[in-house]
Amino acid sequence: MPLTLEDIARIAGTSRSTVSRVINGDQNVSEATRTKVMDVISKVNFQPNLAARGLAAGHTGILGLVIPMGVSAIFADPFFPLLIQGVSGQCNSRDVSVMLWLAEPEFERRTINNVLYNGLIDGVIIASMLTDDSLVDALRNKSLPFVLVGRHPTDEHIHYVDSDNRSGAYQAVLHMVRMGRKRIACINGPANMIAGMDRARGYRDALKERGISLQPELVVEADFTDPGGYAAMKQLMQYRPDAVFAASDTMAIGAVRAIHELGLRVPEDIAVVGFDDIPMASRITPSLTTVRQPISRIGAIAADTLIDLIENPSDRPQHIILPTELVIRESCGAIHPVRS
Amino acid sequence: MPLTLEDIARIAGTSRSTVSRVINGDQNVSEATRTKVMDVISKVNFQPNLAARGLAAGHTGILGLVIPMGVSAIFADPFFPLLIQGVSGQCNSRDVSVMLWLAEPEFERRTINNVLYNGLIDGVIIASMLTDDSLVDALRNKSLPFVLVGRHPTDEHIHYVDSDNRSGAYQAVLHMVRMGRKRIACINGPANMIAGMDRARGYRDALKERGISLQPELVVEADFTDPGGYAAMKQLMQYRPDAVFAASDTMAIGAVRAIHELGLRVPEDIAVVGFDDIPMASRITPSLTTVRQPISRIGAIAADTLIDLIENPSDRPQHIILPTELVIRESCGAIHPVRS
DNA sequence: CTGAAAGCGCTTACAG
DNA sequence: CTGAAAGCGCTTACAG
Numbered sequence: 001m002p003l004t005l006e007d008i009a010r011i012a013g014t015s016r017s018t019v020s021r022v023i024n025g026d027q028n029v030s031e032a033t034r035t036k037v038m039d040v041i042s043k044v045n046f047q048p049n050l051a052a053r054g055l056a057a058g059h060t061g062i063l064g065l066v067i068p069m070g071v072s073a074i075f076a077d078p079f080f081p082l083l084i085q086g087v088s089g090q091c092n093s094r095d096v097s098v099m100l101w102l103a104e105p106e107f108e109r110r111t112i113n114n115v116l117y118n119g120l121i122d123g124v125i126i127a128s129m130l131t132d133d134s135l136v137d138a139l140r141n142k143s144l145p146f147v148l149v150g151r152h153p154t155d156e157h158i159h160y161v162d163s164d165n166r167s168g169a170y171q172a173v174l175h176m177v178r179m180g181r182k183r184i185a186c187i188n189g190p191a192n193m194i195a196g197m198d199r200a201r202g203y204r205d206a207l208k209e210r211g212i213s214l215q216p217e218l219v220v221e222a223d224f225t226d227p228g229g230y231a232a233m234k235q236l237m238q239y240r241p242d243a244v245f246a247a248s249d250t251m252a253i254g255a256v257r258a259i260h261e262l263g264l265r266v267p268e269d270i271a272v273v274g275f276d277d278i279p280m281a282s283r284i285t286p287s288l289t290t291v292r293q294p295i296s297r298i299g300a301i302a303a304d305t306l307i308d309l310i311e312n313p314s315d316r317p318q319h320i321i322l323p324t325e326l327v328i329r330e331s332c333g334a335i336h337p338v339r340s
Numbered sequence: 341m342p343l344t345l346e347d348i349a350r351i352a353g354t355s356r357s358t359v360s361r362v363i364n365g366d367q368n369v370s371e372a373t374r375t376k377v378m379d380v381i382s383k384v385n386f387q388p389n390l391a392a393r394g395l396a397a398g399h400t401g402i403l404g405l406v407i408p409m410g411v412s413a414i415f416a417d418p419f420f421p422l423l424i425q426g427v428s429g430q431c432n433s434r435d436v437s438v439m440l441w442l443a444e445p446e447f448e449r450r451t452i453n454n455v456l457y458n459g460l461i462d463g464v465i466i467a468s469m470l471t472d473d474s475l476v477d478a479l480r481n482k483s484l485p486f487v488l489v490g491r492h493p494t495d496e497h498i499h500y501v502d503s504d505n506r507s508g509a510y511q512a513v514l515h516m517v518r519m520g521r522k523r524i525a526c527i528n529g530p531a532n533m534i535a536g537m538d539r540a541r542g543y544r545d546a547l548k549e550r551g552i553s554l555q556p557e558l559v560v561e562a563d564f565t566d567p568g569g570y571a572a573m574k575q576l577m578q579y580r581p582d583a584v585f586a587a588s589d590t591m592a593i594g595a596v597r598a599i600h601e602l603g604l605r606v607p608e609d610i611a612v613v614g615f616d617d618i619p620m621a622s623r624i625t626p627s628l629t630t631v632r633q634p635i636s637r638i639g640a641i642a643a644d645t646l647i648d649l650i651e652n653p654s655d656r657p658q659h660i661i662l663p664t665e666l667v668i669r670e671s672c673g674a675i676h677p678v679r680s
Numbered sequence: 681c682t683g684a685a686a687g688c689g690c691t692t693a694c695a696g
Numbered sequence: 697c698t699g700a701a702a703g704c705g706c707t708t709a710c711a712g
Contacts, residue, residue, distance in 0.1 A: 002457060004705055015683045020707060028681055049459035051400060052705035054391035055688045062439070062460075081421045088442040097455060099402070100440040102428040115437060117342065119389035119689085120402075226623060257623065280620075283566060283597065344689055355699045360691060368697055392689035395704045459705080682712085688705105696698085 003046050012040045023048060054120065062097045063306055064116065064124035066135065077224060077250050078278045079295055083127055083149060086299020094307050096122075103135070116144060123306045125149060125299075129193050145313065147306045149298060150194050151321070159309060161302045161320040165195050168291035168324030169202025172273045173245050175289075175326060177210045179333055181243035181271055185218040187232040187255060189247040196221075199247045199275065215239070222251055229254030237262060242270060243332075249274035249281045249290055256284065256331065267333035277327055286330035293324045343386050352380045363388060394460065402437045403646055404456065404464035406475065417564060417590050418618045419635055423467055423489060426639020434647050436462075443475070456484060463646045465489060469533050485653065487646045489638060490534050491661070499649060501642045501660040505535050508631035508664030509542025512613045513585050515629075515666060517550045519673055521583035521611055525558040527572040527595060529587040536561075539587045539615065555579070562591055569594030577602060582610055583672075589614035589621045589630055596624065596671065607673035617667055626670035633664045 005023075009016045014033055021029050022037045029037075040046070054060035065087050067080055084100070091098045099121055103112055112135055116124060122145070128136055129150035139146050140155065148160035176184050186203045189196030200219070207214055217239050222228035229251025236244065237258070246252035252274030259270050266272050266286055274281060277292035305318050328334050345356045345363075352359065354373055361369050362377045369377075380386070394400035405427050407420055424440070431438045439461055443452055452475055456464060462485070468476055469490030479486050480495065488500035516524050526543045529536030540559070547554055557579050562568035569591025576584065577598070586592035592614030599610050606612050606626055614621060617632035645658050668674050 002459065005707095006705080016706085017683055017685095017708080018681085021682090024707080030681055033681080045453070047454055047457045047459075049395070049705050051391045051394035051459050052688090053707075055389070055395055055690085056705075056707040058688075058707090060391060065440075084424075084440070085442060088440065092442075097460075098440055100405075100424070100428065100438055102425060102432075113385070114387055117387045119342065119387075119391050120437075226619070254623075257625075260625075279566070283594075285597075345691095346689080356690085357692080357699055357701095358697085361698090364691080370697055373697080389689050392704090393691075395706085396689075396691040398691090398704075683710105684712105685710085686708090688707085691704085692702090694699105694701085696700105 086296035165198035173206035185241035233258035426636035505538035513546035573598035
């Protein structure tokens with residue numbers, strides 16, 4: 001049987017209320033009693049029961065993290081692991097716990113709703129990134145604080161943190177234009193994902209700014225996976241691109257494989273630029289030029305934003321866009337590849 | 341304000357106790373009242389407060405999942421993501437929630453202990469795999485049910501699920517012996533990880549069975565990462581191996597890169613076999629022969645085992661070892677590579 | 681600065 | 697089959 005406040009109080013020779021006060025850092029406790037109580041607590045290694053605390057106080061110090069599992073191979077991409085890592089790390093240092101839901105599409109309506117409104121979490125981070133997400137819609141009408149990873153396209157009142165997908169893609173494509181590429185293709189993410197929309201816009205903006213007309217056949221949509229990038233590249237080959245911007249490194253790696261299989265060279269025949277800067281990007285041959293986005297930091301900031309929001313519900317909507325960075329390696333042709 | 345049992349009871353014209361009974365599936369409720377209460381519950385979309393339920397009932401329907409972050413690049417390897425996926429999926433279908441802790445080494449003593457004994461979780465899955473884990477030691481003296489992912493080397497009373505690491509490594513190495521390789525090296529995982537120990541034993545057992553004496557200089561320890569495998573392979577090259585067994589695909593991929601950089605061929609000059617069968621294994625050139633282990637299923641079974649254990653605490657210790665499977669591709673030389 | 685008391689929203693003997 | 701009541705372990709006005 002774990003000890004309770006009452007036990008601690010008895011041992012320390014005080015009352016349950018006072019013990020509660022020292023645990024919660026209430027100022028109205030004399031230094032003497034505080035010390036005495038602290039001693040007992042650390043001596044017996046006392047842990048207050050969080051369920052009871054949650055019931056009594058109305059908050060639990062737990063935050064939910066919901067990750068959609070819509071795409072089957074979601075964990076083949078390091079995006080979500082890194083995001084989880086960022087959220088978890090920040091929560092650790094802020095002393096809050098995280099409850100994780102990998103949302104299977106079939107469970108969405110039933111379980112997710114069940115789980116979010118069960119009085120156990122103080123707020124929730126949704127790694128949604130879909131342009132229309134039923135969970136987000138449900139949340140908008142409730143009082144549970146939440147922040148999105150990935151900006152919301154329409155509702156200005158929703159808190160979110162995202163990276164600057166448009167600008168990242170814009171820089172990447174502009175770079176290829178500057179390198180003299182004329183027929184720059186785009187392997188984009190799904191159109192119903194906001195990151196996909198934004199990166200496609202960056203691609204279009206860069207072309208437009210340089211007076212290059214958009215060739216619809218040079219833009220193909222894939223699903224952020226390696227096989228998806230591979231298939232998309234194969235499809236693009238008939239239109240003779242001399243460069244390709246892939247909206248994720250995983251797709252870019254698939255694309256490079258497709259190019260190599262057809263006996264062409266990267267970057268000599270086709271330059272390739274990816275997005276994310278996953279660890280693999282610097283290891284493949286040729287090493288991959290890519291747009292680095294601070295995934296783990298996005299997670300950390302989302303957690304911070306949510307915790308602040310819970311403590312201060314009247315906050316103005318937070319719209320945090322983190323900068324991206326173009327990492328130039330061999331695959332774009334700007335650096336002469338060192339071949340062994 | 342969310343509704344409470346009392347509200348539902350008033351609307352349905354019955355008592356709080358009865359509503360609680362229908363929610364918990366108690367048999368002692370007439371069909372008529374049950375229907376009436378169910379109707380109200382689904383009409384107002386009622387969710388019982390889990391903190392209150394936890395307090396009153398003594399269990400919460402939440403299970404903890406603790407993943408060590410000791411190795412910095414832990415999420416570069418798909419092992420943990422797949423494990424999380426397996427645990428989460430099974431928990432979803434068993435209607436229990438999961439609370440996730442990525443345990444930073446510095447937090448271990450303070451946070452982890454805090455968190456495990458807070459009355460909020462019914463049991464915990466530890467993806468420990470260290471031969472000596474302070475968390476596991478702490479748990480052994482407590483009453484919180486737990487199951488390990490990765491077998492415990494000494495304590496027979498601990499529940500665990502693991503894959504057959506020894507046998508997997510044994511099969512892999514035996515295969516290379518059969519292919520005529522004479523100087524088979526081993527890039528092993530850290531010696532303080534049980535999986536590392538077991539795979540090293542499989543390697544030794546296969547050599548011994550075939551009467552090949554173990555050459556200590558052909559065995560090197562790395563850290564399960566790609567750069568680790570790369571560095572280990574570079575180091576091994578001076579001893580002229582004609583084959584190498586790497587204890588993870590991620591290390592095997594690093595090793596292949598090292599071999600290629602030195603101008604040698606896989607598998608002609610050096611055969612390579614990995615472990616895990618991560619998605620990347622089938623995509624690299626040459627495709628990687630490897631030992632497939634059912635990571636996601638291990639997670640699912642760990643969750644199942646824990647949930648059963650919570651419901652029936654008197655269960656005998658469960659020691660579940662899942663079989664592995666040798667997946668033969670190009671890198672071992674058994675299949676003639678198709679080069680483009 | 682401190683303690684007695686009410687209350688958070690459930691579950692579960694207990695009595696009928 | 698049903699309801700009134702006690703209790704789970706906390707927090708937090710309230711009174712002193």
